[in-house]
Amino acid sequence: MKTDIEIARAAPKKPIGEIGEALGIPAEALLPYGHDKAKVGQAFIDGLAGRPDGKLILVTAVNPTPAGEGKTTTTVGLGDGLNAIGRRAVVCIREASLGPNFGMKGGAAGGGHAQVVPMEDMNLHFTGDFHAITSAHSLLSAMIDNHVHWGNEEGIDVRRVQWRRVVDMNDRALRQVTVGLGGVANGFPREGGFDITVASEVMACLCLARDLKDLERRLGDMIVAYRRDRSPVFCRDIKADGAMTVLLKDAMQPNLVQTLENNPAFVHGGPFANIAHGCNSVIATRTALKLADYVVTEAGFGADLGAEKFMNIKCRLAGLAPSAVVLVATVRAMKMNGGVAKADLGAKDVEAVRRGCANLGRHIENVKGFGVPVVVAINHFSGDADAEVEAVRAFAETQGTEAIVSRHWAEGGRGAEALARRVAAIADADVANFAPLYPDDMPLFEKVETVAKRIYRADEVLADKKVRDQLRLWEEQGYGHLPVCMAKTQYSFSTDPNLRGAPTNHSVPVREVRLSAGAGFVVVVCGEIMTMPGLPRVPSAESIRLNDAGEVEGLF
The missing domain is CATH 3.40.50.300 (P-loop containing nucleotide triphosphate hydrolases)
Structure with a gap:
């Protein structure tokens, strides 16, 4: 065939x-x-x-x-x-x-x-949609560092910049990077990293928005950093939401x-x-x-x-x-x-x-x-x-x-x-009686437990005090009604990709939690899942090329 x-x-x-x-x-x-x-x-x-x-x-x-x-x-x-x-x-x-x-x-x-x-x-x-999303995300990244460079009016704690950069490619070498090296003219040195574009909150905002007005609101609601008093700095505080919406118009x-x-x-x-x-x-x-x-x-x-x-x-x-x-x-x-x-x-x-x-x-x-x-x-x-x-x-x-x-x-x-x-x-036949798995007003950690126990059949969720305290703080700040977005391996009900079938008697370890306030959910990172994938030993790219007729070969 x-x-x-x-x-x-x-x-x-x-x-x-x-x-x-x-x-x-x-x-x-x-x-x-x-x-x-x-x-x-x-x-x-x-x-x-x-x-x-x-x-x-x-x-x-x-x-x-x-x-x-x-x-x-x-x-x-x-x-x-x-x-x-x-x-x-x-x-x-x-x-x-x-x-x-x-x-x-x-x-x-x-x-x-x-x-x-x-x-x-x-x-x-x-x-060009993904290029537009990458560009809008990158614009915000640049404007955050530029804001700090020119006086930091919002009082951003450069140790608590949450906004990572993105590129639409699997590139493990970019997971953790240091930016701002080279002296005063290049900004403040700090740790950062890259996610793949499809993991960007900008992507999530675009996919959940009803129209451009809703998109601009969601972009403005994204939290990009925290001040020394732990209060959030939003995208709208950096005044990037309007220009980002322009880039995403088409x-x-x-x-x-x-x-x-x-x-x-x-x-x-x-x-x-x-x-x-x-x-x-x-x-x-x-x-x-x-x-x-x-x-x-x-x-x-x-x-x-x-x-x-x-x-x-x-x-x-x-x-x-x-x-x-x-x-x-x-x-x-x-x-x-x-x-x-x-x-x-x-x-x-x-x-x-x-x-x-x-x-x-x-x-x-x-x-x-x-x-x-x-x-x-x-x-x-x-x-x-x-x-x-x-x-x-x-x-x-x-x-x-x-x-x-x-x-x-x-x-x-x-x-x-x-x-x-x-x-x-x-x-x-109209026999569906759809209802989400948990109500909006359920506490965030209980939402995580509900998914882990009812969907994954886990016995327990393992999360240290730092994770639990962070979830409670977000509830106090008015984000407790948000759904949770579980980030874990796709290969198993558990967090062990090698555990096939229908495993029981397992635990779900939570490594970190991230607030996607613009998209409207809390990301719960479980196990060893990465937000920037790497290429396999033999990537598909090795077989993709143009033939003599100028046609693409190797995609499947």
Whole structure:
């Protein structure tokens, strides 16, 4: 079979104006970026306010494994499948970060015959949104140090500058740096560091803001440093929020592209799900809900991270409520969770599949805990044995849900029609009774414990006095109502990435907490998770190049 990029390159694309027209978006409301992608204007979006919302469908997955699960592929395939059975559906996914693309993942636009195009553009610079976010973040970094250099009117304690720098690349050497060396002309020497752009609070603010006015307010609310008396210094105190909003003016507008089957897709925003809230932008999701009967969106990594944050952060802050959840699983992932090594996944092993289904079962139970019905999508691989597939289906039935085989990777929307019919029926039945996992007024540490015990099945949360005191101080300052954003490994329910399946009798160690006052949540850093990833021993970048025809090769 052809590679993903070969399939994407051979696909006949429609002019983006035709994609917009099919959604009822007039030409004057589209800001084209070439022939096959465009931004949707804010004035048009504002005019949709009175329309009813369609059904919101979340696609999530079991914990990711090296075997691959195909969550984005399933999201795209389901969207195509819904359109194939005559339903008006739009896909909403996140933009790709350059760091993972050149690191381990190699791309984030789906796969096989269930992709969003233009694949090369989406995985590289796209419409420049990430560059705008990096620039806005960097502007604030420069203005903080400049403020101190020219007299420090706000009384910033240079030992307590919270604002780190960002770059959209995996670069472990930048995790901890010293800035301001070289004498008086270069500012004050202090320790700092870099995060990857997708971990920036600016990214989170953009993805949770309803419009530019809301974005500017959120940016102004970001805490960048503290004074000697521990009082916070906000971005608005540095007077950077206005200029940052200017840099983000175009980035705030959702990007419209298409699937391989010429169905509409919004691709906008890209916060990581293990160190941020992991969902596409609120403005893209809300716009899609006004334009379609069904909106299929995803949340990053497994349901313990992406889906939990989608429910507890995005839906809570944006007033959204999902009608159904699709939980993606593969036979290969179940085998790995059942103890099979990656090299041995080709061999039939029904018992390993059954053992690994414990991971699937816990995710099913967790999602149901939010009051939303769940259907399992078995993302089919050609080497899957019928008995192995049946083992997953039978297990799901014991959990009070259905598991439907979906062949969208090989067959596109046609291969996802059975899944689409069932998901549409569940969404149309209006049986969801969505509620977040915890109330706004629960103390912050209790929110952390609630997620750790109910989602991860931990026995306890380990946090020293400094962390607990910090949470109490934020409550006294009026931030106690915020949700918590758990930052931990995506590979396990625990904080040990090697502990697969459905572990119990474990603890969740909290290393630090960070207040994202502008975005509207408290980040809880657990275990050894990093906010600046490093490249693997053999990064994908080694295989990415231009061929003799000037086309990109190596993205997948």
